[in-house]
Amino acid sequence: MSYGAFLRGLLKDPRGVSAPTPSSPALAKAIAAKVDPLHPGLVVELGAGTGVVTAALLDRGISEDRLLIVEQGAYFYGLLAGRFPAAAVIQGDAFAFEQYVPAGAAISAVVCGVPLLNFPLTLRRTLIERALALQGLGGRFIQLSYGWKPPVHLKDVELGKTIVWRNFPPAHVWTFGAQTEDVTAVRNSLAPGWRPRPARERPAGL
Numbered sequence: 558m559s560y561g562a563f564l565r566g567l568l569k570d571p572r573g574v575s576a577p578t579p580s581s582p583a584l585a586k587a588i589a590a591k592v593d594p595l596h597p598g599l600v601v602e603l604g605a606g607t608g609v610v611t612a613a614l615l616d617r618g619i620s621e622d623r624l625l626i627v628e629q630g631a632y633f634y635g636l637l638a639g640r641f642p643a644a645a646v647i648q649g650d651a652f653a654f655e656q657y658v659p660a661g662a663a664i665s666a667v668v669c670g671v672p673l674l675n676f677p678l679t680l681r682r683t684l685i686e687r688a689l690a691l692q693g694l695g696g697r698f699i700q701l702s703y704g705w706k707p708p709v710h711l712k713d714v715e716l717g718k719t720i721v722w723r724n725f726p727p728a729h730v731w732t733f734g735a736q737t738e739d740v741t742a743v744r745n746s747l748a749p750g751w752r753p754r755p756a757r758e759r760p761a762g763l
């Protein structure tokens with residue numbers, strides 16, 4: 558995928574993209590390395606841009622039909638749908654990702670490229686909490702960030718940090734992971750009556 562393709566998307570939505578370049582191969586590989594391909598379920602990718610991390614997930618051994626990609630930008634959505642025809646690619650809002658998850662589907666990991674630091678702390682926090690609550694033991698929320706501090710601090714949730722220097726600018730991969738008890742605790746701490754929203758559509762291959 559050419560830099561021109563990324564640049565076009567950046568010019569269409571500078572704030573939504575918030576990065577001068579797509580993730581480098583080293584960064585994409587570091588993000589994908591946090592996903593365990595043997596952990597069953599869908600891998601949800603939020604904010605996939607031109608699909609560099611998506612391609613690294615495939616290289617990691619995750620089959621395309623296990624990918625559920627939620628991308629807001631119409632231009633990037635079109636690119637992704639053409640590039641990954643066996644994946645479920647949805648043009649939608651990452652902060653409402655549950656509505657695109659087929660009812661009863663297991664989630665193996667959530668990988669997020671959305672520039673979370675541009676959003677209010679409450680939104681960031683609840684996105685990560687909800688994503689962990691939807692997963693079971695071994696579930697993860699993996700966040701790409703140019704910030705040097707984690708996008709949120711979550712009590713009782715494991716936090717991993719990897720710095721990738723071979724990227725412009727150097728980036729962090731923050732990995733939030735929850736053990737079974739933590740998932741239950743996070744779920745219980747969510748607003749009363751919270752439920753994942755039912756899928757509006759069941760994408761092919763899921």
Ligand SMILES: C[S@@+](CC[C@H](N)C(=O)[O-])C[C@H]1O[C@@H](n2cnc3c(N)ncnc32)[C@H](O)[C@@H]1O
Pocket residue numbers: 570573574575576578579580603604605606607608609610627628629630633649650651652669670671672701
């Ligand atoms: C920094 S780019 C990351 C692209 C790609 N993951 C990479 O690593 O090169 C951020 C991406 O998030 C998308 N995005 C921003 N806000 C979003 C939202 N609320 N829901 C879904 N995608 C969003 C942008 O359109 C863009 O594709």
